[in-house]
Amino acid sequence: MRINLKFFASVREKLGTSGESLDVPADVPTVGALRTLLVARGGAWAEALGEGRALRMACNQQMCDASAPLAENAEVAFFPPVTGG
Template sequence: MNIQVLYFARLREVFGLSIESVNLSGSGLTVADLLAGLRGRGGVWAEELATDKVFRVAVDQNIADSDTPIPDGVEVAIFPPVTGG
């Protein structure tokens, strides 16, 4: 399964990229599975996507939670919460 992952704001700066193609193996994968895989990269990935960090995830532009399924070919965005001003 191939998905596009987009990173915004602080995450884009820390990871040094704004978009990447990620290949996931298996079926019935969820947002939690994707995040676990990204954390498994270690370093800043594990730090910035740690379970105690605050960030949001959207699947095809719809806010998602950890149980949201990730179908093949979707776009997943990961971003810190934003404040108005």
């Protein structure tokens, strides 16, 4: 299945890209599994998206948690939590 990734703010800066299209294996059915797949790339990917990082996720422009299912042509976004002042 093909999905579209979007990265915002400090995540985009660490990865050096604002997004990409990715063919996701069938054994990656959720946003959480996708995050694990991306972390496995190592380096900046593990640093930006690794467990323990304060990170928000959205699927098709709806905030979601790791259990959100993926579907063909889904747009998945990763970004830091927003703080106000």
